[in-house]
Amino acid sequence: LRKGFPEVIFCQGKTVEQVAQIFYRLCQASEVNVMGTRATEVMYEAVKQLVPEAAYDSTARIIMRRRAQTYLHGLICVCSAGTADLPVAEEAALTCELMGNRVERVYDVGVAGLHRLLDRIAILRRANVIIVVAGMEGALPSVVGGLLDKPIIAVPTSVGYGAGFHGLAALLAMLNSCAAGVTVVNIDNGFGAAYAAGLINKLAGDQH
Amino acid sequence: LRKGFPEVIFCQGKTVEQVAQIFYRLCQASEVNVMGTRATEVMYEAVKQLVPEAAYDSTARIIMRRRAQTYLHGLICVCSAGTADLPVAEEAALTCELMGNRVERVYDVGVAGLHRLLDRIAILRRANVIIVVAGMEGALPSVVGGLLDKPIIAVPTSVGYGAGFHGLAALLAMLNSCAAGVTVVNIDNGFGAAYAAGLINKLAGDQH
Amino acid sequence: LRKGFPEVIFCQGKTVEQVAQIFYRLCQASEVNVMGTRATEVMYEAVKQLVPEAAYDSTARIIMRRRAQTYLHGLICVCSAGTADLPVAEEAALTCELMGNRVERVYDVGVAGLHRLLDRIAILRRANVIIVVAGMEGALPSVVGGLLDKPIIAVPTSVGYGAGFHGLAALLAMLNSCAAGVTVVNIDNGFGAAYAAGLINKLAGDQH
Amino acid sequence: LRKGFPEVIFCQGKTVEQVAQIFYRLCQASEVNVMGTRATEVMYEAVKQLVPEAAYDSTARIIMRRRAQTYLHGLICVCSAGTADLPVAEEAALTCELMGNRVERVYDVGVAGLHRLLDRIAILRRANVIIVVAGMEGALPSVVGGLLDKPIIAVPTSVGYGAGFHGLAALLAMLNSCAAGVTVVNIDNGFGAAYAAGLINKLAGDQH
Amino acid sequence: LRKGFPEVIFCQGKTVEQVAQIFYRLCQASEVNVMGTRATEVMYEAVKQLVPEAAYDSTARIIMRRRAQTYLHGLICVCSAGTADLPVAEEAALTCELMGNRVERVYDVGVAGLHRLLDRIAILRRANVIIVVAGMEGALPSVVGGLLDKPIIAVPTSVGYGAGFHGLAALLAMLNSCAAGVTVVNIDNGFGAAYAAGLINKLAGDQH
Amino acid sequence: LRKGFPEVIFCQGKTVEQVAQIFYRLCQASEVNVMGTRATEVMYEAVKQLVPEAAYDSTARIIMRRRAQTYLHGLICVCSAGTADLPVAEEAALTCELMGNRVERVYDVGVAGLHRLLDRIAILRRANVIIVVAGMEGALPSVVGGLLDKPIIAVPTSVGYGAGFHGLAALLAMLNSCAAGVTVVNIDNGFGAAYAAGLINKLAGDQH
Amino acid sequence: LRKGFPEVIFCQGKTVEQVAQIFYRLCQASEVNVMGTRATEVMYEAVKQLVPEAAYDSTARIIMRRRAQTYLHGLICVCSAGTADLPVAEEAALTCELMGNRVERVYDVGVAGLHRLLDRIAILRRANVIIVVAGMEGALPSVVGGLLDKPIIAVPTSVGYGAGFHGLAALLAMLNSCAAGVTVVNIDNGFGAAYAAGLINKLAGDQH
Amino acid sequence: LRKGFPEVIFCQGKTVEQVAQIFYRLCQASEVNVMGTRATEVMYEAVKQLVPEAAYDSTARIIMRRRAQTYLHGLICVCSAGTADLPVAEEAALTCELMGNRVERVYDVGVAGLHRLLDRIAILRRANVIIVVAGMEGALPSVVGGLLDKPIIAVPTSVGYGAGFHGLAALLAMLNSCAAGVTVVNIDNGFGAAYAAGLINKLAGDQH
């Protein structure tokens, strides 16, 4: 169905053996990129036994078998504010790349220091889609959405404490965003945001 | 900023006088479409005094002053399952049209009667973006998302009762959707879904 | 009271010693099947000291002492979508069997890949009752319920993350199911679903 | 699909005109029972214009066009504790009857006066399925389930106040029921409980 | 105790007669300002019978009997984004004034149009305390807090819909604000914010 | 103030050193009973170094230094249904005893097996107050309250899983109890229930 | 069972006719006090037709037919802080009286003005039980409980706004009370608090 | 921007290496105080390698590099009730000191023992701002706020159990406080409270 797209395994909740077997099987079956999200180091070790060319990104928690691929011309930006949001931001960014998108990372841009965000506005304007990842700065997608007229995909993260309620505060803030053009995915779902962004970027084609 | 886009007023929470004055002012100021969402019949009467050419769609609850406009080639589909979801679905569909998008309505397609949905698959495949509106059938975006490889924008509605908790059940179901490509907006936010869909359809340009 | 039914211990929250003692006592007291749900490997080791014929299913987390039993003619199907839902699905399936029901497992059938579900429709139609186990695919019971006119017992699982809220999203989705014929048990309660399904299958008797 | 079953309209959220038109259309199309749940008096008046033989039960809030029907031999009991729970209990009981089930009402049996429940135990034992409707007495299904080895379908109602949270307290109590054999439907969903009970009673056939 | 402060009545939940009597009694007892918050037009009419010099602000919903007063030199700013937030913003602003503070209103400054906020930065910088009132723009206090090094008192409002959950989303967003210096009061509590701001402004004395 | 009452330390959240020091100090300061609730084995070891006569009840998780005491004539009953509720039930029972009350334990009486409860009715009737401890059987206080005309203190426990929500389901069920005479304490608060029961039993004096 | 106690009808959720009929029937059947809680003026008019001697307290919302009764010697105090809490406080106080208890009302004693509470300490000390009713002052039972060594029954009310969440904030505050001796009933349940207080006062007998 | 203020790192969610590097960099870059909140012992060890003069407060969980500083004349009081609240109270107190404020700790003052609080009233009156830290005693800020006419910053803590819901009960209690002058920060956010208090104390200048 999804021609040219990577094969994906959601590793969380599966045993190490299940992950390794499924990963191996998918690699045998086709020549597209194969990736496993929410993967642990231990899962990677097991995969590597069966698929020696597999690599692991420990921040994004992704196991991957990459194949030569052509990239779309369109650009996706991934923004985030806090250091602790990086795993989710990187899950998004790396997934975008494995789907054949060019990605620009715009990190460490928080609402409390607006100038850092405004300094990066030029690169944001060049993107077809912007993914905004934030836990304690649930305000970020609103601000980004107010500056740009492009689709924004907001990813709340479970980073924070207390009344952050494991990402609920950020999720609600993003859903109530007044800035039109913002849509939202599940808490910590960097993969899902990337997948939707990739579909949009593909629609945008080569014209930008 | 948003060239060619309609001017929009969110009428809910404003007094009748405020709505009429702002609507009038926006009509004077430019020649784009002007629209007011969440508007009551009474607000419309007041607007009509000042802007005689204004029209009102009582299902979508939108007041509008339309101007001749050119339409994008790309198509947006709006799906819904239940009769009670129509106001939100129409808010989405009419907003899309006022933004210059061609819209196909695919209504009365529920999960409990899958064949009705499958019968409409051809038209769904022709769309660049699909907006799925559902209250008691929170499952619908997952099913649509599983059938298509296009961006899906899911709109939970407050329709339902009991453990629907005014749209919360549908919202959570949509956020947990396993089908990649689904993003979500606020409960009953047909406008926001349309706005994001319009941005995507514009990106897609004339190439489809 | 419950003639022919197994004796059941809910092991979670009991100490290893308590589990072993109660299991032993029940085995001494009668010749029906004896089973302990939510049992750990360690509990099993302790039980085995006292009841050497006891067996353990580590996926279903059930300790059991089985006796020769006669099976009802009627069939119960257990459906699930995700690999991580297997422990709950197996708790349901094995409990059904220990109660004397014939069981068919219909696993790996998700909403995002409808055809896999439709491919199994014949076996589902042969069942008197269908148990549907799902965490991230809360939509599954609605879809199954829409295809069949049999009682469906839906089991939400705590599998998932973020706005899944440990099974709450799936629970609410299932309660709001528009497809008539769906009833729901507690999150992760594979045992309870099986028990209710067993009572229904017994009512259905031998006539199917 | 559902041979012999009534055609059903969920009237809540539809306009009076929509209800009347749909009801009329269904009556023209077949000779089965036709029923509309959550219907107001005003809706009934509109239906009566088009379908003079239609009747209305104002407690159950059901509009119906009944046809001569044959009844199953098996019995369904509907239990409830409080006077304020009657609308939901009657929605359940009348739906059962319109589906061709014999129904026994066991009302005014609360947990605070156990003897009234125990006095009715004989009739409860004769049923194939028991529907238990309760708002402030969320404990009732547990008690009934402990006395009987039949499938129990629990319906929480929104009756109560304060920490009843519009049925949430009863819903949670019922889901946590330790008495095996209890399954649950949405708050106030008397129809859904009846539909599931009817499917079970049909399975049970004539053998009881 | 609170010398020079107005006497205050919280009118909501009191009968019209109770409000009028208490207001009258307080006016008789002293020569400070007397104010009643959350007051209806009808309450005002009753008060006016007994205290002819009383005035009413229908946006702020405050009844007041003002006395000549001296003003503190320090300034309090009240910011808000949406028209529907005005009643709460005005409750805050008018309370500040009745406590003897000079107030500057900085309205219609939203996150989606940052430049409007940045245009007003000079006046914000002159304030000792800034009250930020927002319902759908829960991000506003974070942004304001990031621009200034003054105490910010954030007031979430119940304005919005759906996943705004009557002010909960804004409340949580404000509590999670990363910008240090932000503290929060109850949803819609313009009075409480003003009272705290007044205490701070009084501490700041005449030195600014 | 509380003459004759034990001195109490809430150990949870304190360091081992803090517990030992406070316990020692209280023992030095008076000759009443001294007790520490929510205490770990490790805390007990540290206390024992300083207060050799201290004892530890590992089910109730209470460290105590007991003194000869006189007992009130009145009786307190502590009921519970499940084995996993024992720690809370024993926290209640032992606290009652350390306060000088005679206590009768009525354990393993669940709603699903009413007869076991009815078998113990005579002893329950002799009590001045009944403490009912339950997690998955939130219905138990309603049933006990319906059988007796004595004050009932209900203690929800965090035992259970899924929609038990760590005691919330039991808490809500108990608060909504229709049986008059039931009051409720915090989840798992066996101590608080005992303290209130002790105050009541003391009021009842010797006359029963 | 409950000798000498009034007969009680919970009128909320019953029709006017049901209330009148039940009230009449209970008056015919015995010579004890008869009372209906949560009754409207309209219900009272209907009752009066059938039971001319019935009276109505519009603050407590109680219909009653009183009979000469003897009073217990022991005293119950009912405390409350806010004017808006009076209906619940009076429901409690009047219920206590109809059960034969002497009652002292200690109203308008809030945490923000501690001295008013301390001024009434003598009367509070004379009571056997204290009922504390509070909505926005959820702290009150803790403070009262800290001053006295008597059983305290706390009644949260739905008075307040915003993050009061219709009584939830007060309920949680009361459940977490550190002052031992406090137990809690449902939000707004003045009747339930009175009933429990009455049972305790009866236990206390004439000895105080 | 914030002249004279310490540089701050929020260590939670960062890796040990990230913390050490950022701390080192900030120390190199300026001569102000540098502090890291929510820091573990292990993080401190890593920091010490790079910044030998760094110190660690294990109760407050703060790593700091202190520089000679001048103190403001104004006083900040930090109140708390329970031993388990000390880490948050100390996070607040030490942050205040590192910002150049004089701090008085008023610990072990609970609502259940009012006299201990009243004994300390003189020192509380001398403060410009009072920070009140409480988990199970959510009532404390109300009581303190009622005694003083100074800004109160309330910090709910996650200390407690059951219906404390990890600080939610305290948070809601504090937001509903009737005592004017109380504002609230996130659960466990001692740092944020201190920062806001510091801004206020700075405004108050030297005049007190």
Ligand SMILES: Nc1ncnc2c1ncn2[C@@H]1O[C@H](COP(=O)(O)O)[C@@H](O)[C@H]1O
């Ligand atoms: N991080 C993620 N979050 C949510 N869904 C995911 C994630 N990673 C993969 N998926 C989905 O999981 C599917 C594969 O899951 P599975 O069938 O369990 O191997 C993919 O096709 C994606 O749709």
Ligand SMILES: Nc1ncnc2c1ncn2[C@@H]1O[C@H](COP(=O)(O)O)[C@@H](O)[C@H]1O
């Ligand atoms: N996984 C489960 N979830 C909920 N209830 C269960 C489960 N397993 C067993 N039970 C119930 O727990 C009862 C035994 O509880 P116990 O006597 O505490 O071991 C059984 O009769 C079942 O009704």
Ligand SMILES: Nc1ncnc2c1ncn2[C@@H]1O[C@H](COP(=O)(O)O)[C@@H](O)[C@H]1O
């Ligand atoms: N305000 C109230 N809140 C809760 N329960 C009440 C209230 N008033 C009466 N009740 C209870 O309701 C029972 C009567 O219920 P009913 O038979 O439905 O009228 C009484 O015996 C009380 O236990």
Ligand SMILES: Nc1ncnc2c1ncn2[C@@H]1O[C@H](COP(=O)(O)O)[C@@H](O)[C@H]1O
């Ligand atoms: N305990 C804390 N809770 C919330 N925010 C904090 C805390 N400690 C520091 N911060 C904020 O976090 C900022 C630093 O964040 P970061 O750059 O991620 O280290 C500081 O400027 C503070 O505004």
Ligand SMILES: [Mg+2]
């Ligand atoms: Mg935008």
Ligand SMILES: [Mg+2]
């Ligand atoms: Mg798709």
Ligand SMILES: [Mg+2]
């Ligand atoms: Mg079906």
Ligand SMILES: [Mg+2]
């Ligand atoms: Mg049963």
Ligand SMILES: [Mg+2]
């Ligand atoms: Mg700031």
Ligand SMILES: [Mg+2]
């Ligand atoms: Mg009773």
Ligand SMILES: [Mg+2]
């Ligand atoms: Mg006390």
Ligand SMILES: [Mg+2]
């Ligand atoms: Mg104060």
